[in-house]
Amino acid sequence: MAIGAVAAAAASQTTQAQKSLSGNFDTFLRLLTTQLQNQDPLEPLDSTKFTEQLVSYSQVEQQINTNKNLETLLALSKSAAGANAVGYLGKTALTTGSLSSLDDGAATWRYALPSDAASVQLVVTDAAGRVVRSLPGEGTVGTHEVTWDGRNAAGTEMPEGAYRLTVIAKAADNSEIASVIFGLGLVKEIDMSTAEPLALIGNRAVKLDEIVGLKNAT
Numbered sequence: 582m583a584i585g586a587v588a589a590a591a592a593s594q595t596t597q598a599q600k601s602l603s604g605n606f607d608t609f610l611r612l613l614t615t616q617l618q619n620q621d622p623l624e625p626l627d628s629t630k631f632t633e634q635l636v637s638y639s640q641v642e643q644q645i646n647t648n649k650n651l652e653t654l655l656a657l658s659k660s661a662a663g664a665n666a667v668g669y670l671g672k673t674a675l676t677t678g679s680l681s682s683l684d685d686g687a688a689t690w691r692y693a694l695p696s697d698a699a700s701v702q703l704v705v706t707d708a709a710g711r712v713v714r715s716l717p718g719e720g721t722v723g724t725h726e727v728t729w730d731g732r733n734a735a736g737t738e739m740p741e742g743a744y745r746l747t748v749i750a751k752a753a754d755n756s757e758i759a760s761v762i763f764g765l766g767l768v769k770e771i772d773m774s775t776a777e778p779l780a781l782i783g784n785r786a787v788k789l790d791e792i793v794g795l796k797n798a799t
Contacts, residue, residue, distance in 0.1 A: 666778050666789055669768045674782050675794035679745045681764035682783025686731045686738070689765040690746045693724045698750040698758050705729055706745045713739055718748060726765070743785050767798055 681688045688705075701718030713733045719725045727746070731739050750758040766782035779786040 666771045666780060669780055669792065669795060670771065671798060672768055672795045673765055673798050674768050674780065674787070674792045675796075676764040676766070676782065676787055677791050677793055678764060679747065679762040680743050680785065681746065682766050682785045683729070683731050683739060683741050683744055684766065684783035687728050688731065688744055688783075689726060689728045691724055691726050691763045691765055692718070692746070692748045693761045694720065694722050694750055694758060695760075696752070696758060697722050699753040700751050702749040703727055704747040704749065706747065707739070708743060713744070718750070720750065741784055763793070768795075 675691065679690070681690050692703075694701075698720035701720045703716040703718040704712055705714040705716070707713050714729060715734070716727065716729065718727060729744070729746075731741075733739055746762055748760040748762060750760055752758055764782075764785075766785070768780050768782055770781040772779040772781060772786060778789055780789060780792060781787075
């Protein structure tokens with residue numbers, strides 16, 4: 582679970598626990614006071630049970646305090662993650678998955694082939710899954726970068742946004758070759774307003790753990 586989500590859940594649970602403990606403890610003290618005021622002097626109440634309950638309340642209170650300390654640590658972790666992510670600004674990020682942003686008239690991906698392919702077709706689709714462009718790809722073993730100019734097959738400029746690349750690679754015997762695809766884009770901003778820091782790459786908001794590589798922008 583993300584750091585921000587854990588912190589939010591812990592804060593909510595701690596607040597509810599504090600309210601519950603406070604209410605129960607106030608009730609307990611009122612009952613205790615009433616019982617002490619009305620006890621029979623010849624048969625005083627057994628203090629053992631009161632002591633046990635007080636110890637129980639003390640243990641619960643300590644656990645709530647521990648949760649509060651955990652909230653603080655999680656908040657510090659989020660802050661540290663955001664501070665570290667500032668170093669991503671202005672760099673080209675390699676992200677997991679086949680999505681990339683069409684930004685400033687171009688979208689770039691990197692794909693890797695485990696072996697030579699006899700044919701490679703690169704298919705770009707929009708958010709609705711519609712094919713907007715098909716391109717030939719390089720078939721040699723290793724990694725390759727491809728940049729799409731943002732135009733469909735008719736030459737019309739497509740709107741900015743997230744697009745997906747599919748690599749159809751086939752060997753000489755027409756068997757399919759699996760490929761690994763990454764998105765590439767410039768980190769323009771780090772968003773700290775969400776439960777966990779996000780890197781704004783082109784027009785996509787990407788979790789920091791989805792960034793697997795960085796290089797200086799060219």
